[in-house]
Amino acid sequence: PNAKAQTINLTYSNFFPPTHGHAIAGANMIKEIEKRTNGRVKISYFPGGTLTKPAVCYDGVVKGISDIGQSCFAYTRGKFPVMEAVDLPFGYKSGKVATRVAYEFYKRMRPAELNDVKVLVIHAHGPGILAAKKDVNSLKDIKGMKIRCTGLSSKLAKYLGAVPVAMPQNQAYEALQKGVVEGTFCPIEVLKGWKQGEVVDYVIETGSLGYTTAMYVVMNKKKYESLPPDIQKVFDEVGEEWVDVHGDVWNSADREGYKFVVELGKKIHGLSPAEEKKWVQSINPIIIEYQTRMEEKGLPGRKAVSLLKELVAKYNK
Amino acid sequence: MFWNSINWILEKMKIIGAACLVGMTFLTCADVIGRFFLHPIFGSVEIVAFMATLSVAMALPYTHKIRGHVGVEILVRLLSDRTQAIIDICTGILSLCLFAIVTWRMTTYAHTMHKAGEVSMNLELPEYYIIYVASFCLLIFTLIILQDLMNNIKRLKGK
Amino acid sequence: MSPTLIGVIGIFVMVVIFLSRMPVAYVMAMVGYVGFSIMISGKGGLNLLSRNIYDVFSSYGLTTIPLFVLMGQLAFNSGISHRLYNTGYKYLGSTRGGLAMATVSACTAFGAVCGSSPATAATMATVGLPEMKRYKYADELSTGAVASGGGLGMIMPPSVVLIVYGILTEQSIGALFVAGIFPAILVTILFIISIYIRCTYAPDQGPPGERFTWREKIKSLLGMAETLAVFLLVMGGLFMGLFTPTEAAAVGSFGMLLVSLIRRQLAWQGFVKALYETLGTSCMVMMLIAGAVVFGKFLAVTRIPFDIATWVGGFDLPRFMIMAIVIVIYFLGGCFMDALAFVTLTVPIFFPLVTSLGYDPIWFGIIIVMVTEMGVITPPVGINVYVVFGVARRVIGEVPLESIFKGIFPFLLAVIAGTIILMIFPQIILFLPNLMY
Numbered sequence: 064p065n066a067k068a069q070t071i072n073l074t075y076s077n078f079f080p081p082t083h084g085h086a087i088a089g090a091n092m093i094k095e096i097e098k099r100t101n102g103r104v105k106i107s108y109f110p111g112g113t114l115t116k117p118a119v120c121y122d123g124v125v126k127g128i129s130d131i132g133q134s135c136f137a138y139t140r141g142k143f144p145v146m147e148a149v150d151l152p153f154g155y156k157s158g159k160v161a162t163r164v165a166y167e168f169y170k171r172m173r174p175a176e177l178n179d180v181k182v183l184v185i186h187a188h189g190p191g192i193l194a195a196k197k198d199v200n201s202l203k204d205i206k207g208m209k210i211r212c213t214g215l216s217s218k219l220a221k222y223l224g225a226v227p228v229a230m231p232q233n234q235a236y237e238a239l240q241k242g243v244v245e246g247t248f249c250p251i252e253v254l255k256g257w258k259q260g261e262v263v264d265y266v267i268e269t270g271s272l273g274y275t276t277a278m279y280v281v282m283n284k285k286k287y288e289s290l291p292p293d294i295q296k297v298f299d300e301v302g303e304e305w306v307d308v309h310g311d312v313w314n315s316a317d318r319e320g321y322k323f324v325v326e327l328g329k330k331i332h333g334l335s336p337a338e339e340k341k342w343v344q345s346i347n348p349i350i351i352e353y354q355t356r357m358e359e360k361g362l363p364g365r366k367a368v369s370l371l372k373e374l375v376a377k378y379n380k
Numbered sequence: 381m382f383w384n385s386i387n388w389i390l391e392k393m394k395i396i397g398a399a400c401l402v403g404m405t406f407l408t409c410a411d412v413i414g415r416f417f418l419h420p421i422f423g424s425v426e427i428v429a430f431m432a433t434l435s436v437a438m439a440l441p442y443t444h445k446i447r448g449h450v451g452v453e454i455l456v457r458l459l460s461d462r463t464q465a466i467i468d469i470c471t472g473i474l475s476l477c478l479f480a481i482v483t484w485r486m487t488t489y490a491h492t493m494h495k496a497g498e499v500s501m502n503l504e505l506p507e508y509y510i511i512y513v514a515s516f517c518l519l520i521f522t523l524i525i526l527q528d529l530m531n532n533i534k535r536l537k538g539k
Numbered sequence: 540m541s542p543t544l545i546g547v548i549g550i551f552v553m554v555v556i557f558l559s560r561m562p563v564a565y566v567m568a569m570v571g572y573v574g575f576s577i578m579i580s581g582k583g584g585l586n587l588l589s590r591n592i593y594d595v596f597s598s599y600g601l602t603t604i605p606l607f608v609l610m611g612q613l614a615f616n617s618g619i620s621h622r623l624y625n626t627g628y629k630y631l632g633s634t635r636g637g638l639a640m641a642t643v644s645a646c647t648a649f650g651a652v653c654g655s656s657p658a659t660a661a662t663m664a665t666v667g668l669p670e671m672k673r674y675k676y677a678d679e680l681s682t683g684a685v686a687s688g689g690g691l692g693m694i695m696p697p698s699v700v701l702i703v704y705g706i707l708t709e710q711s712i713g714a715l716f717v718a719g720i721f722p723a724i725l726v727t728i729l730f731i732i733s734i735y736i737r738c739t740y741a742p743d744q745g746p747p748g749e750r751f752t753w754r755e756k757i758k759s760l761l762g763m764a765e766t767l768a769v770f771l772l773v774m775g776g777l778f779m780g781l782f783t784p785t786e787a788a789a790v791g792s793f794g795m796l797l798v799s800l801i802r803r804q805l806a807w808q809g810f811v812k813a814l815y816e817t818l819g820t821s822c823m824v825m826m827l828i829a830g831a832v833v834f835g836k837f838l839a840v841t842r843i844p845f846d847i848a849t850w851v852g853g854f855d856l857p858r859f860m861i862m863a864i865v866i867v868i869y870f871l872g873g874c875f876m877d878a879l880a881f882v883t884l885t886v887p888i889f890f891p892l893v894t895s896l897g898y899d900p901i902w903f904g905i906i907i908v909m910v911t912e913m914g915v916i917t918p919p920v921g922i923n924v925y926v927v928f929g930v931a932r933r934v935i936g937e938v939p940l941e942s943i944f945k946g947i948f949p950f951l952l953a954v955i956a957g958t959i960i961l962m963i964f965p966q967i968i969l970f971l972p973n974l975m976y
């Protein structure tokens with residue numbers, strides 16, 4: 064009863080730069096929550112990693128640096144072994160598909176690794192592409208190419224015969240411009256969002272790069288539990304609705320990225336069916352490798368992979 | 381006896397820090413050359429960052445000892461020796477509290493990451509070891525601040 | 540108590556504790572920690588402190604600092620910097636303040652390799668301060684030159700802050716990079732003019748030396764062949780895409796080591812000394828950055844940067860007045876906060892305002908980055924000043940902080956003059972990007 068009179072002040076940390084679609088989606092989510100709680104909740108927003116950096120975001124929420132946080136699971140590897148499965152190259156058709164798959168996967172698996180927070184939203188970016196300074200049509204062309212990547216995508220590079228050069232996204236522009244790397248794996252959105260479209264000449268779309276990076280919007284559990292039930296309900300509902308909001312942002316970002324690259328006069332193309340098959344086969348061991356590793360640890364690797372295959376088939380339609 | 385061993389550790393930490401400096405220089409160069417011949421050292425970025433972390437952390441007590449951390453002396457210089465000693469004792473206590481807290485929290489940080497099984501992004505190395513080592517460096521650093529504080533108290537008593 | 544008031548009190552308390560000669564880095568971390576705890580929660584503050592300190596220590600982007608400092612230390616301990624300045628002296632020694640002019644220009648050139656302003660300041664201070672002292676330059680001038688020159692490196696591409704600006708405002712980073720070149724050169728020239736004027740009125744600041752014949756000049760240049768080769772390797776490799784700026788630092792250190800070994804000028808003792816000095820200097824710089832980051836998080840949660848930006852947006856004034864106010868705010872912002880953090884927080888609010896007034900987005904980016912970066916030489920959070928102060932103490936003996944600030948003042952005037960020139964003649968910024976993009 065007392066809580067009603069008092070405004071509840073919260074903070075939300077988001078690593079996306081403030082002008083990025085997901086930062087704007089976050090800002091709109093705040094507005095919606097404030098509106099539906101009649102201003103009883105007030106949220107201060109810190110986009111652009113100004114409150115917590117991407118890799119400490121989750122921990123920052125658990126440890127009370129911010130109350131709400133948005134970042135990628137992949138930035139803290141090993142911490143989310145089950146959610147990691149979502150990032151594998153299952154051949155996601157779009158960001159919205161990946162987002163829906165990721166969210167439903169979370170709800171059906173309920174992995175223990177997320178027990179110390181309240182999950183509001185899970186979303187995931189569109190399929191990866193190869194953006195390169197030279198044209199690539201076959202496995203022969205990609206062999207020995209220096210490709211910027213991190214974590215999971217480094218394995219893709221290795222299996223495709225390329226040379227992985229690990230580097231964070233913010234250094235990729237310069238590295239591509241200077242020729243330190245000859246290509247990069249990323250969702251096409253990045254070519255506009257991080258401006259890398261300026262410094263590549265070809266974009267190659269292939270299902271073998273149909274991986275994703277799952278992201279979360281989570282809330283400090285104690286903070287959530289301390290809220291009155293009607294406000295908790297607002298958070299539940301808005302969170303549920305914002306899954307698709309973020310999914311749509313990925314789709315439109317990818318469209319914009321595509322447009323950006325075309326306007327810059329760069330060439331975009333796929334692979335021939337025969338070649339495409341070879342690429343997909345080359346990367347298949349990654350999924351098997353994951354499955355075995357998880358089972359060895361006593362985690363449901365096989366279940367995760369089969370569920371994801373099922374969900375991708377369902378939503379890719 | 382106790383302080384002698386702390387200072388012995390400090391000297392050894394300095395040597396490890398210096399070795400890390402050399403290591404990061406050589407490793408980065410090896411990576412550049414390797415990349416030129418299409419054999420980059422995968423994850424060298426990560427190892428270099430780890431070595432940089434260690435070199436800075438290892439240098440903490442040493443840098444404090446040689447008064448390497450700068451302070452504004454404009455006002456304090458004009459005061460009497462006694463007042464200077466009193467001010468140094470007060471700020472010494474503040475610094476001691478601050479870095480005791482940092483040491484404690486750094487240890488729990490390492491512990492949290494250890495428990496969660498978090499590993500580095502590229503090489504999947506257990507970064508929490510580095511954080512444990514950083515906590516140890518901070519502990520020695522805090523002890524050096526304590527030693528400094530005790531010397532200042534002696535200085536005040538001697539007046 | 541309102542958040543704004545807590546923020547203002549925090550700044551005040553920090554400045555007061557600075558005066559107790561407690562290390563600046565510790566004070567910033569402490570006040571930031573306490574302030575954050577008051578604003579958010581005790582637990583949040585505790586975790587903010589440890590994670591941010593570790594974050595700064597472990598940042599790959601900041602590994603340039605120890606690597607470049609090591610390069611400077613190796614040059615210093617093997618006598619390479621000694622010979623560099625000898626050569627410089629043969630060419631410029633007869634001009635008043637000539638070596639300071641050369642140092643400032645070297646800082647700008649170095650800025651084209653190095654993306655970090657404290658790293659530039661620390662390296663150039665190590666190399667330049669003892670040499671300028673040898674030629675009887677006043678400490679005021681020499682320390683002022685390296686501290687200010689370091690900040691200038693930030694508008695010379697590559698620049699991290701410009702990349703962030705480009706992403707925030709959807710401007711071409713390539714265009715921003717080329718746009719920074721002429722302003723950097725302009726300010727360098729203004730720095731040189733300010734040195735010239737100062738040395739004319741106070742000749743003891745940078746006394747002129749003897750003249751040398753061309754024969755002597757060329758001979759001394761040839762004596763520097765291997766060192767020049769290292770510079771060419773670093774610069775060439777960077778532009779040809781063999782390595783990134785961070786890697787350039789390592790290649791530079793390694794090259795410097797090779798040169799000194801070939802010349803047999805670096806004994807084991809000198810090498811060890813260079814390593815230890817590098818440890819001390821980089822630890823100091825990293826702690827300063829960590830302190831500034833923690834303090835910056837505190838200022839961010841007080842929302843002072845947002846409030847100011849929103850407040851200015853509501854003004855009904857002629858457009859150049861609003862622009863002048865915005866510039867002053869970025870300058871003040873740079874005095875209290877790390878440039879990168881301040882730009883990220885405020886650009887999304889100022890950018891629509893400024894472009895709706897008809898200002899060019901590229902022009903605005905260069906102006907604010909330049910102005911904010913000059914915050915590194917202004918109190919109270921003037922990292923470069925503390926860096927140079929710390930390095931000076933090791934290489935030429937105690938130089939009072941007030942002398943460094945006195946030494947910086949004319950350079951600050953030059954920056955202000957530069958900003959006014961760029962406001963009147965935006966073409967200086969826009970000429971290159973318009974030509975190329």
Ligand code: NA
Nearest residue numbers: 650692695697
């Ligand atoms: Na630069």
Ligand code: NA
Nearest residue numbers: 873874914920
């Ligand atoms: Na400043």
